[in-house]
Amino acid sequence: MPIKQIARRITGNDYVFTVLTKVFALLIGLVASAFSNRYLGPELKGQLAGINATLTIVAITANFGLYQPLPYYKRLGTPDVLDKFLRIFLLQFIAYTVVGVVLARALHSFAITAVCLIAPVQVLANQMSFTITVEDVKFKNVIFFTARITNTLITILAFYTLQPSLLVALALIVVGDVITVVMAFYRIRRLPNPFRADLRFLLKILPFGLVTMLTTLMLTLNYKVDVLMMEGFGVPDAQIGYYTLGVSLAEYGWLISDAFREVLFSRTAKDDAVGEITMSLKINLYLTLVVIAGIVVFGRPAIYVIGGSEFLPAYGVTVILLLGVLSMSYFKIIGTLLLAKGKKGTYLGMLTGSVLVNVAVNAVAIPAMGKEGAALASVLSYTVAGGLFLLYFLRTYGVPAADVFVLRRADVRRILAKFKR
DSSP, X not given: OOHHHHHHHHHHOHHHHHHHHHHHHHHHHHHHHHHHHHHHHHHHHHXXXXXXXHHHHHHHHHHTTXXXXXXXXXXXXXXXXXXXXXXXHHHHHHXXXXXXXHHHHHSOOHHHHHHHHHHHHHHHHHHHHHHHHHHOHHHHHHHHHHHHHHHHHHHHHHHHHSOOOHHHHHHHXXXXXXXXXXXXXXXXXXXXXXXXXXXXXHHXXXXXXXXXXXXXXXXHHHHHHHHHHHHHTTOOHHHHHHHHHHHHHHGGGXXXXXXXXXXXXXXXXXXXXXXXXXXXXXXXXXXXXXXXHHHHHHHXXXXXXXXXXXXXXXHHHHHHHHTTHHHHHHHHXXXXXXXXXXXXXXXXXXXXXXXXXXXXXXXXXHHHHTHHHHHHHHHHHHHHHHHHHHHHHHHHHTOOHHHHHOOOHHHHHHHHHHHHO
């Protein structure tokens, strides 16, 4: 088969193209991670994890989800809709910057100061990343890879020229966010006056945004609360550093489900796509098991490559976390359907249950078992989330469990035929 024809089939298949894009991003991330881990070491990596977890939660909360209604109002044909949102985003940025500087001067804590100063930029970066996804999704990938490659090059430069420093690692976060903001504004070619923001419009979109913000916050807490609780229980920074590397490696187990999730967002926007979701769950099961087996087999040498021998204690955390990867993939795939159908309450309720399990088990397991206890708590919360979403899907749509787990010959033929088209 000619190379051009193969390339056309790959780029024409949404699932295959998305997976390959993620694989490319993964390879870049591995290079960056290798230099970053060796540059920082376990202790600084643990400190960075705590600051980054706090920063992410603050940025999500401060966003108020105000960017989420943009597609809805754009579809309605609201006059001057993009400028309306951009003015609000920029006004938030100015207000948060002022508040952040004041708090940074008043509070004498390096971690809190870092969060106060970086959060305004991250809030705006998150908003502009979503905006450019709505306006030009292909350019979103250009921004993503530009930021990722730039950060990787700076990390390599720091590794060879600078002493280990938390400031350098925090600067890299800012660089990625600034690149996102600058490139997004360059693409949409407008910078409206924030002091002409329509506050009545802001109040109108706020209720919609708050629901989305709470959903995103619960999702983030399910991944970040363990690090914050380990800090609260006085787990040494180096142990947290091992844990975060173990989490990063285990997250590669979601490569397949994340790819399906992105494609299904567009499918479920048109209809329930129950058949496609069922098939995706089935294919995801077998491919994810292969990925998990690969991480188990090659995880230890991978940790040695991306972190060095001092990070090898992270392998135990990785293996424990892999027990919950498959369960959480059901949440990721089925969640697209609930969000598309506007069932945010159901989605948020089941996700909140998972977070509560995570917090409760962490409170007992971390003091008793340290980083391994935090990993077990995550596995239990992932299992609860995946189990609830899978049970909801099977019962709501009357899908037999065998259709989700058993791969038949007819399924294989259908998959191969779809790829050949």
